[in-house]
Amino acid sequence: MEEQAKVRVVFRPDGRSAEVNAGTTVLEAARRAGVQIDAVCGGEGKCGRCKVRPSGKFSHQDSPALTDEDRRSGVVLACTALVQGDLEVEVLPRSRLGKHQIVTESVERPPKKARPWVRKRYAELSPPTLTDNTADLERVLNGVGWKGYEVPLETLRELPEAVRAGDWKVTATISNLDDVSGLIRVEPGDTSNTLLGVAVDIGTTTIVVNLVDVLTGEVLGTASDYNKQVSLGEDVIARMMHAEEHGMDELTRLARDTVNACIDTLLRRASAGGSRLTEWDVSAASIAGNTVMTQLLLGVRTDHVRLEPYVPVAHDFPTVRGREVGLLMNPNGSALIFPSRAGYVGGDVVADVLASGMHRSKGPHLLIDVGTNGEMVLGGKDWMATCSCSAGPAFEGGEVSCGMRAMDGAIDRLRVNDDLTTTYHVLGGGRPVGVCGSGLIDLLAELYSKGVIDRKARIQDSGSSRTRSSDEGMEYVIETGDRLAGGTGSDLVVTDADLQNILRTKAAIYGACSVLLRKTDHRAEDLSSIIIAGGFGYHLDIDRAITLGMFPDVPRKRYRFIGNGSVGGARLALLSERSRREMRSVVRKMTYLELSVDNEFYEEFSSSLFIPHTDTSRFPTAEANGPHGGAG
Ligand code: FES
Incomplete structure (x- = not known):
């Protein structure tokens, strides 16, 4: 050919x-x-x-x-x-997918004493002689005092050289997680003070990896990047459809490549100035992701998650070996996969719960994690209810003409001045390119408080050149084209249609929170705390989110941000046996509510398509501070 x-x-x-x-x-x-x-x-x-x-x-x-x-x-x-x-x-x-502002930090309380599922033991062995010709493996096992562990072939292949290179002084590593255990490495010399693992958050948009010293719990480094799957679609639905049409191999490979590139970066950084670390030094992995990302990483089909009744392949995923998922780690080391509660409440939410600590106190607490989907968990140590809503891509920059992700060039903070011009902050400095989710919340709240939009988020003719009509309806000029990056001449505008998309997103989030409260016979005032997890919450101005009616109007001191709870929870599970037990009990404790068939949700959603809400009594402080000054 x-x-x-x-x-x-x-x-x-x-x-x-x-x-x-x-x-x-x-x-x-x-x-x-x-x-x-x-x-x-x-x-x-x-x-x-x-x-x-x-x-x-x-x-x-x-x-x-x-x-x-x-x-x-x-x-x-x-x-x-x-x-x-x-x-x-x-x-x-x-x-351009520029440098993303990825939230990598979380605020979980680390365990007092690390209890990973991998251990090392150093032994000085007597060399074999004609009168003591015990085989190498048995000699090592006797020396370290470990019996009954499976010995993978890779360990056996390394063994003869390792014991002799170390002059019969060796360090053995065993891994023992659930029912997967084994002698996963024998190294020459005493390396018993170096034992590493990785905690991984596989997000739909970004992936974050921590390299952790599992003996001390110290985070040695963090690496993050876009999930390379992004080029195949924005959200989990687009990824699942891609898998159905073209097979899932490429999606599995792209997620794995992103994780491995992060691990490689971390190993190279940690090696600088010291002994060279390789993937063999990564003995354990703890991985949290939403259900779809988890199944794609594992190479398990996802069409049943996309289609009614939206079931995951498993709640409890089996422990897998590094080799089975192709991770850059000891091929026989175990990877813990966080369990999923439902098709759209995955391991990342379970990890959020662990990181927040809400499962250890009475509460009730309300945890909210907003991405392209919004997930909520209500409850505490005795019970939990959870649901997810399709928040839509508005806060990730989709379906909004001026929208973009939280990356360099994005306006993340914004104020509308009295003359209707804007003052703003641009991520990474320089001139703006568009507006990210937190900037859109600011924009909507500011336009509302200045009376530029009404309660239904429709732009009013202000008489200023900043509001104007176009073929597609009214629009508000956020910034003029000459002041934008790469100035094409077009102004940066938000249209009526954009504002409706943002309004729908906030209505879905508040509607889902309200349904959880109603179904469990609670009111917002009963909440001990409201925990905001995830990257979106990180940049968010809570007062403005409440002004819009997106989050419950309760005293601001009850709000708490935990950052990237997904990687924080993964880290806890890597280090703590108690957290691993709690991880499973949290999933068993959760009652899942399916909102797509819930009429109460649609009622709450419709009532929330106003600023702040059709029932303004739910937002007393927002009303007092808004343009209507409590007039309703
Ligand atoms: S990726 Fe080209 S139009 Fe959406």
């Missing part, structure tokens, strides 16, 4: 390139070049987030996602543009 000639595609501004066959999409060429382009709809040509300006030989289809300004300036969608010859491609600022 005649081989197809390759063409070269160079991406600007970073200069990376790839050689691809003619007919490849520009989006695919970008993936191969290692250039991250935002692709919220996974290449369906719908979201309009993958805008690029190519020069050279290409073909493309027009799309409603392109504006007249885009067409005039040669902008096309990377997912529908086909490479036809050598090409230079400028990725527009809003389409």
Whole structure:
């Protein structure tokens, strides 16, 4: 067969390139070049987030996602543009996945004494002689005093050299997690004071890995990155659909590659200036992710999670060996996979609960984790109820024309001045590109308090040049085009349609919280604490979120932020036997409410499509501070 000639595609501004066959999409060429382009709809040509300006030989289809300004300036969608010859491609600022502001910290209370499931023991052995010709393995097992452990072939292969290289002074490592145990390593010399593990948070958008000294609990380093699956779709639904259409191998590989790249970075950093660490030094892994990310990592099909009645493949995942999931760790070391409660309440939420400590006190506490889905857990040590709602991608920058992820160039804090101009903070400094979730909350709250929008979030004609009508309805100018990064001339605006999407997201979150409270016969005032987990909460202004009616109007001191509870919980499970037991008991304790068939949820959702709510008595302080000054 005649081989197809390759063409070269160079991406600007970073200069990376790839050689691809003619007919490849520009989006695919970008993936191969290692250039991250935002692709919220996974290449369906719908979201309009993958805008690029190519020069050279290409073909493309027009799309409603392109504006007249885009067409005039040669902008096309990377997912529908086909490479036809050598090409230079400028990725527009809003389409670049820049440096993400990933929340890697969490505030869990570490265990007083680390009790990992791996242990090391040092022994000085007598060398074999003609009168003592005990085999190497038995000699080591006798020396360290461990019997009855499975011995993987890899350990056996390393053994003869290890014992002799150490002149019969060796350190053995055993792993014993649930029913998976084994002698996973024998090293020359005394290495008993170095025993490492990784705690992993596999998020839909980002992945965070901690390298942990499991003897002391010290976090030796943190690495994070976009989940490389992002280029195949924004949310879990898009990923599952991709798996159904194209198979799941690529998704499994991309998640694993991201985790491994993080582990590799951590090992290299930790090796600098000391002895060289390898994947063999990583003896244990504790992994928390939502149900879909967990199943994709494990290579387990996800279509039953997507389709009614939305069931996960397992609540309790079996312990797996590093080798089985291809992780950069000792191939016989065990990886603990956090259990899932439901298709949309996964191990990341269980890890949030562990990190928050809410399962150890009476409460009731309300834990809220907002991403593309919102998950809530209500309760305490005696009972727990949980649910999830489809928050939509608005707070991750999807379905909002000015929206973007929390990365460099995003407005994350914003104030509307009396003359309706804005004052804002841009992540990473410099000029703004768009507005991320916390900035959108500020925007909505500020527009409401200045009377620019009404209770239904409809833009009013203010008489200022900042509000104007367009073909698509009213819009508010957040910033003029000349003050934006890469100034294309277009203003940064928020439209009526954008505001409705943000309003729906806040209504889904509050509606879900209200249903949990109602079904368990509680009121917001009864809550001992409200725990906000996850990256979105990290940048959030609680007062403004309450002003909008997104979170319950209770004294602000009851609010608590735990940051990335998912990696925090994973760390606890890595270090503490008690936390591992609690992890399983939390899942058993949770009663799951399926909101998609719950009429009460729809009532609450509809009532929440107002600022702050149709029942303003639920938001006394928000009303007192809002533009209506308590007038209702
Ligand atoms: S329009 Fe190209 S990825 Fe959505």
